[in-house]
Amino acid sequence: MLQRLFKAYIGSFSDLRREVWLLAFITFINRAGTMVIPFLSLYLTKNRGFSLEEVGWILTFFGLGSVAGSWLGGKLVDRIGHYKTMAFSLLISGVLFIFLQFPTTFWGICAGIFIVMLVADTFRPAVFVAINAYSKPQNRTRSITLIRLAINLGFSAGPAVGGLIIAGAGYGGLFWVDGITCITAGFLLLKLLHPKKAVENPKEILSIPKSMMKDKPYLVFIGAMILFGFVFLQYFSTIPLYYAEVHFLSEFEIGVLLGLNGFLIFLFEMPLIKYLEAKVRSTLFHVITGSILVAISFMLINLTGWVGILLVGMIFLTLGEMIAFPFSNSFALKRAEGGKQGSYMALYSIAFSIGHIFGHNSGMQMINKFGYALTWNVMILLSLIACGLLVYVMFLVKKESESPVLET
Template sequence: MQRYFNSYIDNFKGFSREIWVLTLITYINRTGAMVMPFLTKYLHEEFFFSFNEIGWMMACIGLGSLTGSWIGGKLTDKIGYYTIMLSSLFLTGFGIIALMFLYDFVELCVGLFLITAIADMYKPAMYVAVSNFTNDQNRTRALTLIRLAVNLGIVSGPIIAGMLIQKDNYDLLFWIDGLTCIIAITTFMLLIDESKIYKARKTILRKKENKTLIQKSNIYDKNFVLFLFASFITAFLFFQLFTTIPLYNTEKLKLSEIEIGLLLSLNGIIIFLFEMPLIGFLETKKYKDTKIILSGSVFMTLGFFCLLISKSITIMALSIFLITIGQILLFSFSNTFAFNRAIKGHEGKYMALYTMSFSVAQITSPKVGFTVIENFNYFSNWLLMALVGIIGISMYYILDKNIKTENKFKIQ
């Protein structure tokens, strides 16, 4: 046990001060993100909006996420991630506080779209920031560290929010959510040395090396486009974990609230205990990113095949375990692949497209899943997801073969 603990701690070593600051502000920001998990409850119980109206509002959030990711990526390449991250956090903070003063359906739709767009400008900028303060040896672990901060924030934020809601204090949620964005931006400004930020980005050598490449759009990179479609498919599967699967546990398995909570927490526990050591181990083995991503898609798909025979909490736990292992392998190394694939000076655009693949999946996955369940049954939905997973595996397999061929040509 002591050996594992020492090994676990070793995986957190070797990061620059800036990476730890980015991790801290990400945790502060995600812990304070209390409004979104309870937004549908707030809109239905406080303003008596119909589920159809709430559905349109959720669509506005999805469109805002797509728009913000794209704009954030473009602006990151033009004016740098520092300005984009500061602007996004600052405007999001005040925007969330202002949201509590909106009551009309149209006002809320517009407000949610704008706030989400501004908030999601942060994502591609943050990815580029992390990559600029890392190297090839610790980049994947650094991105994993950021994801760990996100997961911890997602776990702790709703707990605090639930305690506040019990006291019927929705207004305080908006204030805390907004203020944590402002606290995050203040921490960022105080602890990050702006002079270090553009050291590699503006060098003449980089411009010369990529003078011809920069003219190419990422739409001509067929392997990157294939990667984006495969990323969409695996994200499409992943979002079932927090939408249709909890409902299945309630309606079909008849699990108690405690059992459902324990199952959902299993995902976070596995990530917290094993993600960093596993990523650290795989980095030392020098496996290709595409091989690891392919393995992750296999694990995630197997998780949905388990759901086809799920009749007990034990099988459900096995399914979540497999999906979580797939999540760890996929998302950790996909971030690295997307950044390494990017043309120098255009990293923001590439990371924006990668982020957008998740945004599209977040919009479509619940809609498709619930539609299949409503018109057919849960078994049909799990079968569909398993088949979709096989398509994802096939795409990653082709990607791996293409990259191998591409590397052979480079060597020649």
Template sequence: MLQQAFTRYINNFRGFSREVWILAVITFINRAGTMVLPFLSKYLKEDLHFSYSQVGTVMVCFGFGSMIGSWLGGKLSDRIGFYRIMVFSLFTSGALFFVIQYIRSFEGMCMAMFSIMVIADMFRPAMFVSLSTYAKPENRTRAFTLVRLAVNLGFAAGPALGGLIILGIGYRGLFWADGASCIISILIFSLLVKEKKKEITDRHLNDDAPQRSAMRDIPFLLFLFSSFTTAFIFFQLFTTLPLYHKEWYGLTEVHTGLLMSLNGLLIFLLEMPIVGFFERKNVQKVKIILWGALFMAISFFVLLINVWVGILLVSLIFMTIGEMFCFPFSNSFAMGRAPRGHEGKYMGLYTMTFSLAHITSAKTGMGIIALKGNVGGYQANWLFMGVAGMLAVGALLLLQKMLIKENS
């Protein structure tokens, strides 16, 4: 029985092209090397001695650079091809990480973080377009999921390695490691993967979609709203929730780390089988995303029961299920919605929703808590995030009806 379950699990990883596996490997290397981000605020405060206000400003510059980079990367992927954008983005941002460690002024750091994120986040939409090219249509969603697993594993390894580097050689070692990982991963990619033009599928040949503008595609705009909202509430997992663990329940960093590790473990074990199951059953993507948004909303509503520490585990399980339902199928829906020749633009707008959510999520959550005070602030924040999740559900219900009408 155990062997059969293991075989079924492994079967979900079969059928990918060599290029998809290489993309997953370089994504893992790159994300494992992304050590600067988890420690950036500490570096700015402790090493450069910036004020809290200055640290916040640098992080806003970071977020806006990410937004513009996502948009630019998508647009240029359509113009000159995803392959060149990926190579340029990772190689150049890697070189810039070597330089940024020598910038010590507040103004210089604001400009540097904005610039490096514009270049670094050009990679994301280009990588999504590359997956749609190198993956077969029937396992495209699983290919997105495979790369997501690589991202999660990389992010799990990165902070641990980063902490060891800080202890050994200081914060500057992080910039060397981050830059080196970018350059090494893109060298592996350029040596092992040849550029391939995106094939014109029958769907594109028979569709009048090339005349459709992304900003006039109402169903897609509804989808972008739901993507932003689900990302907005999801990022509370890394901002207000760890503070809540300590301030309300008195949990230590170890307890919070164990809960976060459970999130990563569940994703590693269950996400690919879940995606494989829904693909085999041919379930409509929007329906799956809708259920994911609902689970995310519920994860905040249950936090209103604040008299039992076990509710944190219940909330995390709802959030993790929502994440596994939402994000892989959102990637796939955005790519599938894009007309021929506009894949980069659509994926650029999609990735921008995550950048915008990064900028606004922490600020909003912290603002609500500060406004109401710690006692009522957290309760008000969980209620606000739960209602925001339900708005995403409403948008997805409307999107579902529009797609039915569009296809009839």
């Protein structure tokens, strides 16, 4: 029985190209060091002494930098290609992460966060386009999942190690680790993954490229992803505060709980995605399922003060994430065919960057004024609205596929 399960698990990774594995390895090295982000709200309140309102505004600049970086990354990908854009992002953001520990004033930290994210998030549309370049069409969703596994495996180790670093060397050590790992990932990219190794998937060349801003299903889909990102990102800003202030967890305990998210994804996401791909369901159906599971995670932690419910809520959140992100990413890449891929994937990245702009700040302000329980109820409502928008996208795509002119 165990042998069959092991073979099935290994089989879920089959047929992925070597270049996709290399891209995943580089992404893992980068993400393993990104341990400042989950502790950012705690760093700003405990180490720098900022209020919740001030932290909310600082995290808004985090989101603004992310939006600007995603937009810039899309432009760079369409002009100079995904390879040069990724190398630029990794090497320069590594240096900037090291310097981010030195600003002490409110506006200095706002400016520092903005600049770091401006450079760091040029990587996001570039890596999406790289996945499309290196993977076979039939393996696109699983290639996306492998990259996500690399991210989450790094994330599972990062917060746990980050908690130990805080205990031993303080928050300053996190910035050094972040910077060094980003620079290391950049050099590995230059050494291992040359752009000539990419095998572009054959696409129909259109005389008039598809206009992203006239792609109504895609724009509605992006609206749904903004709401989903708004809700999901609470787990990396307000939820850690909830763990600390309501359930009195230490930084190390919070790191372990957040790290569980990445560990579960590492174990189960690829087999789950392969299983779901075999089902006769649309990509958007799976995204809706994931959104509902995330809503349930917030509902659960509102039901009881039992500390064990945090673990149950994290499991539901992780299931929702495992399903929603790979299939939403796959849908975006599919819509990008025939258009400018950098611009399409930049808008997909910007959807989650907007979540950073409004999600963190709004979450902080709502908690400060109305408390955690009401804030989590608002997150449940926003998740359901996102599901409604995704159902509408399904209708638009079905209508579009029946058109004699357009084809998805």
